[in-house]
Amino acid sequence: MAHDDENTQEFETIQTHEELIRWSRAYCSRAVSSYDFAVSLRLVRWDVSTRAKRRAAAVKTPTVDGTTVGKRVDWASRSVGDDATAPPCTMSLSWRAFEAFDRDEWTSILRHELVHVEQFQAFGATDHGSAFKRRADAVNAPVRVRRFAEPKYILTCADCGSDIAYRYRDCKLVRESSAYRSACCEASLDCRTNDEKTNPR
Numbered sequence: 001m002a003h004d005d006e007n008t009q010e011f012e013t014i015q016t017h018e019e020l021i022r023w024s025r026a027y028c029s030r031a032v033s034s035y036d037f038a039v040s041l042r043l044v045r046w047d048v049s050t051r052a053k054r055r056a057a058a059v060k061t062p063t064v065d066g067t068t069v070g071k072r073v074d075w076a077s078r079s080v081g082d083d084a085t086a087p088p089c090t091m092s093l094s095w096r097a098f099e100a101f102d103r104d105e106w107t108s109i110l111r112h113e114l115v116h117v118e119q120f121q122a123f124g125a126t127d128h129g130s131a132f133k134r135r136a137d138a139v140n141a142p143v144r145v146r147r148f149a150e151p152k153y154i155l156t157c158a159d160c161g162s163d164i165a166y167r168y169r170d171c172k173l174v175r176e177s178s179a180y181r182s183a184c185c186e187a188s189l190d191c192r193t194n195d196e197k198t199n200p201r
């Protein structure tokens with residue numbers, strides 16, 4: 001376990017969707033063993049949403065008729081998956097949430113989603129009911145994932161004014177925005193804070 005993170009990129013250096021997926025998948029694989037999730041990650045697909053503005057992550061599952069949380073599904077008797085397993089579900093990660101949350105909060109969200117995957121693979125259904133609450137407590141995950149705020153910083157192209165990036169945390173791009181160039185116009189970046197909008201929507 002000591003060299004568990006050897007090949008894992010630092011969370012703070014993630015820059016692409018692929019890196020976010022790779023990092024999150026690697027974390028989940030460690031979490032499955034350390035928290036004893038009854039989850040088969042082989043049956044989990046991954047994507048990154050750049051459009052999700054409120055949900056940090058979501059597990060998208062196919063609808064399986066006649067299922068309910070707490071009632072185990074005999075997958076072999078249903079021809080929905082291969083090898084008598086649950087059908088695949090998709091872990092959809094929000095890029096904006098990744099930017100908004102620090103590593104600890106991000107991993108707690110992944111554990112929350114793993115509880116959904118665990119329920120789905122066992123029951124063919126998942127919810128936020130009392131069984132979910134007990135399980136979330138046991139794996140130190142929130143029952144409700146907080147919605148993430150509007151970005152604190154908005155970086156725009158100094159030439160054409162289009163939005164280039166959003167940042168939720170202070171970072172090098174924010175501190176030294178004028179040192180960067182926009183891809184659209186090769187112009188410097190303007191950085192403004194979004195502080196006055198404390199209660200968006």
Ligand SMILES: [Zn+2]
Pocket residue numbers: 112116128143
């Ligand atoms: Zn949930």
Ligand SMILES: [Zn+2]
Pocket residue numbers: 157158159160161162182184185186187
């Ligand atoms: Zn531009």
